[in-house]
Amino acid sequence: MYHITIIAGARPNFMKIAPIIHEIENAMKEGNAIDYRLVHTGQHYDKNMSGDFFEQLQIPEPHANLECSGGSQAEQTANIMISFEKELLANPANLVLVVGDVTSTMACALVAQKLHTKVAHVEGGIRSNDWTMPEEINRLVTDSITNYFFTTSETANNYLKESGVKENQIFFVGNTMIDTLLKQMPNFKAPQVWEELALKEKEYIVMTLHRPANVDEENQLKDMINEIMEHSGNMPIVFPVHPRTAKILENLDIKHSRLHTVSPLSYLEFNYLVKHANAVITDSGGITEEASIMNVPCLTLRDNTERPETIILGTNELVGTNPKNIKPFLDKLFAGNWKQSQEIPLWDGKTAKRIIEAIIKFS
Missing domain, CATH: 3.40.50.2000 (Glycogen Phosphorylase B;)
Incomplete structure (x- = not known):
């Protein structure tokens, strides 16, 4: 054996x-x-x-x-x-x-x-x-x-x-992450926040931030979120947030009527939100893979990626960590000029x- x-x-x-x-x-x-x-x-x-x-x-x-x-x-x-x-x-x-x-x-x-x-x-x-x-x-x-x-x-x-x-x-x-995604897609389910915020297909953005470089530097986090809110039109931003990051947000007194912080979601609920979103703003590598397969525009707030295939063939763009880089990418998104996902081998x-x-x- x-x-x-x-x-x-x-x-x-x-x-x-x-x-x-x-x-x-x-x-x-x-x-x-x-x-x-x-x-x-x-x-x-x-x-x-x-x-x-x-x-x-x-x-x-x-x-x-x-x-x-x-x-x-x-x-x-x-x-x-x-x-x-x-x-x-x-x-x-x-x-x-x-x-x-x-x-x-x-x-x-x-x-x-x-x-x-x-x-x-x-x-x-x-x-x-x-x-x-x-x-x-x-x-x-x-x-x-x-x-x-x-x-x-x-x-x-x-x-x-x-x-x-x-x-x-x-x-x-x-x-293998994509094996799970494709198998579980029929089981995705709307989280409570879908009803609570009366979210509509392609009329909101999902955001996740967890890397210390983004969330531990208080001014960096504040500038990033303010920049995203300023240039995201009337779109609600749904932000499933780690309790530690939630505390930092509270201390920074970051409040926007369109920014909705929610507790971390289950795999099936989170991917339901991504699948039906207008776009995802993230610093997570795994989410760039899932967004690419679901053909959802993805803006990555990092200066590098270990998943270049999501940029070459997927829907991912590397925005960087300078908050001032965010506006041109959101302008491109709202102009309807975002690239479509292509087949990623295997x-x-x-x-x-x-x-x-x-x-x-x-x-």
Whole structure:
């Protein structure tokens, strides 16, 4: 039996691993000698991750929760490594499969290699080339000790080849986040705020901001929001906001009649809002992918992106972090000149199937 330990550390990780679990279960039914153990490091505590969350994604609750939330970057990395080492010694695996670029990804890859267990990295090879982002350090370290890379784009493939990774270690499979998006689209549901604000199709904008560079610098946050409000016509702006960011907004006394801050939403509710929005303003990488597939204009308030395919083929534009850059992009949006999404290679809902087919071959 080939044992796979799957690591998830934060809510978006579960969106990425759900289709992989479904394909492992299909392969097991077909008589393949593989099984899996799902380990949640607990890196991000999220009260929305109840039983309903796992039910929506049609995956079982994790076999183990290491409960390693809180602390500095170094403390959290250390806590995850200590806890995961015990977990892996108690439940040995042939392969540890990590996804994305959170601290858990790097920490569990390190533990696995030191215990002589092979590592597969889903979303290997992604780069922003911005070393101020903790995620970029996580990607670089993880990819330097990975055995098998499951990639989302040719750009990622090229990064890996340039860094000396052999071709037979790279599997260009597509994007599992899109597998989940396409599968769950019929289940999207309107959040309470849809009725409360009497929102109408294509007549509002969704905004998300979470990166420290945007939300921790108080004047930066204030200038950005004021600029967005000034140049967004009569559109309501719906802003699902982290409690920490909500406190900063309160202290800054940012109040606009069209700016509606709401509590964080479930996956199905949030993507319902995105799908029906006129546009999304964000600093999240994952949302740029989903918006591109749903053909919703996306303005990214960052100076770089690790997902260039969303700009080349998708609906994403890199606005930057200077608030004064926002107006020309909103003008372009309201003039009706925004680009349409094109087909992104292998972002077709079949990525997880390709991953499991590859694992069965090398197992």
